Amino acid sequence: MSETRQQRRARQRREAKDATRPGPRPPAASGGTAAKRERIIDVELNRTLFDDDPADVYVSWHAEWGIRDDSTGTEDSSEDLAELVAAVLEDLRSMAEHNTVRVEWTIGGDPPEGSTIEAEIAALGVTLPNEVTA
Structure with a gap:
C-alpha cells in the first residue's frame, strides 16, 4: 500500500x-560529570619573630588566603606551621569537591x-602543596 499525499x-x-x-546530550569527556572549573588560590604565608622580650622569644606564622582577584579572603595564625598549613588545606578541600584548586604560596x-x-x-x-584534592 502506498502512502497518500x-x-x-x-x-x-x-x-x-x-x-x-x-x-540527547552526549556524555561529558570526564565520565559523564561536568568538567571542574579551575580556581587559583593565593596564600600569603608570613613568619614573624617576636623578640621584644628576651625571656619570651617566639615565632608565629600567619596565613591569608582567597580566590585570586577576589576581594574576600580568610586568615589564620599559629605558632605551629604544620597546624596552620593543615587548617588552610582543610578550608580549601570543600572547594576542591567541585573545582580544580591550585594553590600559589607567597612566603x-x-x-x-x-x-x-x-x-x-x-x-x-x-x-606547601600546589594543588588541593577533596
Whole structure:
C-alpha cells in the first residue's frame, strides 16, 4: 500500500521537525560529570619573630588566603606551621569537591638568622602543596 499525499506531507513535516529538535546530550569527556572549573588560590604565608622580650622569644606564622582577584579572603595564625598549613588545606578541600584548586604560596616575613624562610619550612618538614584534592 502506498502512502497518500497527505501522509507523505505529515511524514516530511515530522522528519523536518525531528531534524531541528536537539537530540540527547552526549556524555561529558570526564565520565559523564561536568568538567571542574579551575580556581587559583593565593596564600600569603608570613613568619614573624617576636623578640621584644628576651625571656619570651617566639615565632608565629600567619596565613591569608582567597580566590585570586577576589576581594574576600580568610586568615589564620599559629605558632605551629604544620597546624596552620593543615587548617588552610582543610578550608580549601570543600572547594576542591567541585573545582580544580591550585594553590600559589607567597612566603614572606622575618627570616631566621643565617637562613631563609623556605629553608626553615623544609627543616620543619612542612610541604606547601600546589594543588588541593577533596
